[in-house]
Amino acid sequence: MLGLSHSYSTLPERFFAQVLPSRVADPRMIKYNRQLAAELGPDWAALDDTQAAAILAGNEVPEGAKPISMAYAGHQFGSFVPQLGDGRAILLGEVVDTKGVRLDVQLKGAGRTPYSRGGDGRAALGPVLREYLVSEAMHAMGIPTTRALAAVMTGDPVYREMPLPGAVLTRVARSHVRVGTFQFFAARGDTEGLKALADYVIDRLYPEIKGTKNPSLALLVAVATRQAQLVAQWLHIGFIHGVMNTDNSSISGETIDFGPCAFMEAYNPTTVFSSIDRGGRYAYQNQPGIAQWNMARLAETLLPLIDADIDKSVESANQAVIAFAETFNTSWLAGMRRKLGLRTTEDEDKALIDAFLNVQLVNRADFTLAFRRLSDAAEGPEFEGAFLALMNEDRASAKNWLASWRARLSRETMSGEARARAMHATNPIYIPRNHLIEEAIQSATQGADFSPFETLDTVLSHPFREDPDVPVRYTLPAEPNERVLQTFCGT
Ligand SMILES: Nc1ncnc2c1ncn2[C@@H]1O[C@H](COP(=O)(O)OP(=O)(O)OP(=O)(O)O)[C@@H](O)[C@H]1O
C-alpha cells in the first residue's frame, strides 16, 4: 500500500484522461531516491530497487493507483496551442508526505496517452538523467522545484535521431497544474471548468486565500508572487530554464520541465543554450520578463472569475501583473545582497551589484566561482588571490570593485568570518555544470556506466559545502574542448 489518493481525479472528466502506463521490456532501477522515498512514507522507503523499478517503469500498477494524464494548453514560444496535455506523463496518484504535504507522483516517459499527438510517449535516458540531476540540485540549493524520485531504464530503445536507451523519470511535485491548465479551459470558454480549477488549486496550494474577498484575484497575486521569487532565485544561481512556455510555468511556483535547461558559466546576460530557442526568447536576462508575460496569460484566463464587470476585472488583473516587476526586483535585490554578504541596505547597493556583474562580464569570469571566491575573500584581503585569479582580462576593474565592496562592508557590523560563513551558505560551489551532466549522460548512454551520474548526484547534494575530497574539476567551468554550447529539448 503506497498511500495513493486522488484529489485531481475528483474534478470533472474533461480535466484528464484515465490511462495506464505502457509495459516496458526490462525495467532496471538506475537510482531510487531513498531520502525522498522516506519523506513519502514508510511503504515507499520499504520498496527494494526491483519492486520500485517495476512500479516506476509502469509495469506494475500499484494497489490504489488510478493513473491519469492531465489536460492542458499553452503558449509555446509565444504561439498558443489550445490542446497539449501530458503526452508522455502519467500521474499515479497523490501521496500525503510525512510533513502532511500532498504531492503528485508522476511517471514521465511512461507511454502514449490521449494527449500524445505525434509523439511516442517515451523519454530517452539522457534527458531523464539531466532532469534527475538538475531538479535534485535545485532542491539542494533551496530552490522550489519538482523532485526526482527515481530514474528507471526501460530496456526498450527510443528513436530520436538514432536509437537511444529508453528511461522513465518519476517526478514528485506539489502539483502539476500549469498556467497552460488554466488556458485549456479559458480557450474553450469553459468558465465552470476554470472555477473548479481555481477552487482546486486554492484549496490545495493556497489555502490561506480561501474566504478572502476576491479569491481569484488573490490567486493571481499569489502565483505571480511565487513566480517572481522563483525567477529571482534562478538568476541568483545562473540557471537558464530554456523553455519557459506557459505549459512549463507551474501554478505552485516550482521549477518544472528540465528539457533544455543549463547553467551559465562565464557571466553574460544574453546567454542561451537551448537548441530550439533560436531567437533567444528565453535567454538568462529575459526570464523575469517572460515569467511576467506568462502571468499576464494567467491573468487573462481568470478575468471572468475576478469581477462580473470586465473593466474592473481587467484593471485588477493588470495591477497584479504589474506588481510582478516590483516583487521580482525586491527578491532579486535581497538575494544579491546576500550573495555579496550585505545585511543592511543602502540605496547604492544596486549599483554595487551591477558593477560586480560588469566586472564579471568584462573578465568573462565564471559567475558561480566569482561569487564563491568573493565569499572566501570576505574573511579578509589576504584571501583575495583566488578571486583575482578569475579576472584575467581587466584585473584593475576587479581590484577597484573590491575596494568599493570593502568600503561598503566597513559600514556593516558582521565579522569577516561570520560574513564568509553566510556567503558560503548562499553562493554554491557545486552546480550542475553542463559538461559534467553531458559526461554523465554520455557514459551512461554509450557505456552503461552510471558511476559519473552517481558521483555527480552526490556532489550536487551538498552545493554549499566544499569538500576537499571532491576533485577540483567539479568546481570548474568547461575547458574549451568540453564546452556544451547547446542543450537539446528532451522529447
Ligand atoms: N515523446 C513524447 N511523446 C508524446 N508527447 C510528448 C513527447 N515529448 C513531449 N511531449 C508533449 O509535448 C508537449 C510539450 O513538451 P515539453 O517538452 O514541454 O514537455 P515534457 O518535457 O514532455 O513535459 P513536462 O512539461 O511534463 O516536463 C507536452 O504536451 C508534452 O507532453
Ligand SMILES: [Mg+2]
Ligand atoms: Mg513541458
